[in-house]
Amino acid sequence: xxxxxxxxxxxxxPFDPCPPIRVKTYVTAPNLYxxxxxxxxxxxxxxxxxxxxxxxxxxxxxxxxxxETKGKGDGS
Amino acid sequence: MWIYEKKLQYPVRVSTCNPRLAKYLIEQxxxxxxxxxxxxxxxxxxxxxxxxxxxxxxxxxxxxxxHLEMIATMVYKLTKDATPEQLKEAGxxxxxxxxxxxxxxxxxxxxxxxxxYIQAKGDPITDLYEDIAAEEKxxxxxxxxxxxxxxxxxxxxxxxxxxxxxxxxxxxxxxxEILKEERGQKKIF
Numbered sequence: 720x721x722x723x724x725x726x727x728x729x730x731x732x733p734f735d736p737c738p739p740i741r742v743k744t745y746v747t748a749p750n751l752y753x754x755x756x757x758x759x760x761x762x763x764x765x766x767x768x769x770x771x772x773x774x775x776x777x778x779x780x781x782x783x784x785x786x787e788t789k790g791k792g793d794g795s
Numbered sequence: 796m797w798i799y800e801k802k803l804q805y806p807v808r809v810s811t812c813n814p815r816l817a818k819y820l821i822e823q824x825x826x827x828x829x830x831x832x833x834x835x836x837x838x839x840x841x842x843x844x845x846x847x848x849x850x851x852x853x854x855x856x857x858x859x860x861x862h863l864e865m866i867a868t869m870v871y872k873l874t875k876d877a878t879p880e881q882l883k884e885a886g887x888x889x890x891x892x893x894x895x896x897x898x899x900x901x902x903x904x905x906x907x908x909x910x911x912y913i914q915a916k917g918d919p920i921t922d923l924y925e926d927i928a929a930e931e932k933x934x935x936x937x938x939x940x941x942x943x944x945x946x947x948x949x950x951x952x953x954x955x956x957x958x959x960x961x962x963x964x965x966x967x968x969x970x971x972e973i974l975k976e977e978r979g980q981k982k983i984f
Contacts, residue, residue, distance in 0.1 A: 748934065750965035755972045772805070772958030780961060781954050784941045 723747050723780050749780050797857065804861040805955045808948035809872040814885035816949060817873040818903055819940050823956075824866045825900030825908040828932035834859035836913040836929060840922045843915070848923070848970040855963050862956055869949060870898055923971050930964035 724744055731739045761776045768774040771781075823829045837856030841849045874882070874896050882891050889905055900908035916922055937957035941950050972978055 746934075746938065748931075748961045748964070750961050750968060753965065755969050755978060756965065770805075770955070772955045773962050775962075778961055778965060779958065782938050782941055782957055783954075784944065784950060 723749055746780075746782070749778050753777060803865055803868060804858070805865060805952055807865055807868045807872065807952050809869060809946060810948040811946050812873070812877065812881070813946060814874050814877040814882050814887055816940075816944050816946060817870045818885055818887055818890075819943055820866055820870050820873070821898075821901065822903040822936060823933070823940070824863065824870060824898065826902035826936070827912040828929055828936055829902070829908075830859050830863040830866055830933075831900055831908060832912045833929055833933065834863060835910075836915070837926065839913070840915045840926070843917050844919050844922065845974060847973050848919070851966055851970050852926075855966065858959065858963075862959065865952060865956065867898055869952065919974055920971065923967055923974070927964050927967045927971075930960045930967060934960035934964070 723746055725747055726742050726744050728741060729743055731741065756775070762768065762774050763771055763776060763779070765774075771779055773779050825831055834856050837852040837859065841852035841856065844852060874887070877885070877896075879888075879891060882888060890899070893899070902908075914922075914925055916925075934957055937953050937960065941953050941957070944950055944953070
């Protein structure tokens with residue numbers, strides 16, 4: 720399934736001083752995939768769009784902190 | 796000229812008295828990838844870009860000023876009632892000594908704002924690529940601030956600002972496509 724949150728597993732040394740973070744994540748925001756915006760894409764209702772920060776559903780990609788998502792830790 | 800609307804682009808709410816968050820947020824106020832740098836960069840570059848994309852830089856540069864105002868409001872709310880003792884705990888005592896509770900254009904590490912943060916090369920592709928990079932850097936900075944913040948109301952405002960960075964990056968990417976003048980020609984390079 721498509722996601723704008725990507726993961727990789729960094730090398731873990733047996734001699735690392737801190738408990739390792741085994742999975743690292745990064746964001747690939749939707750603007751990377753759309754190119755020049757095609758016409759007639761689905762929109763949010765206007766009031767909702769004002770609060771979401773975009774009119775276009777395809778570009779909506781909210782980011783939550785690991786704290787808010789109770790330790791999920793990947794910002795999704 | 797500009798017409799000023801006496802309200803914020805998005806409501807700013809802060810639920811906890813946590814001046815430490817102000818220390819992080821000041822990065823987006825007077826930092827290299829902050830809203831001031833963004834506004835000055837675009838509003839200055841717009842004069843020497845091809846007419847097709849001037850309007851875009853005008854609009855986005857203007858919106859960055861509205862974002863600057865939101866960041867200022869957040870910082871102000873987080874610090875206005877903090878005691879010197881609380882500011883000291885938050886690591887803001889150098890700021891307090893120099894500025895009391897006044898806002899100032901410096902980054903999270905206290906380095907004052909400088910025009911060397913921005914560039915205008917006069918080459919349209921070069922300038923637009925810098926603008927795309929600036930938006931992605933600002934998006935990333937918002938992610939790191941959200942990660943450090945445990946204030947859900949504040950994060951709500953930061954999420955809005957981050958979403959706008961995504962849209963701005965998208966529009967700058969489209970501006971590059973417009974200048975390439977190969978849209979809709981069904982050529983494969």
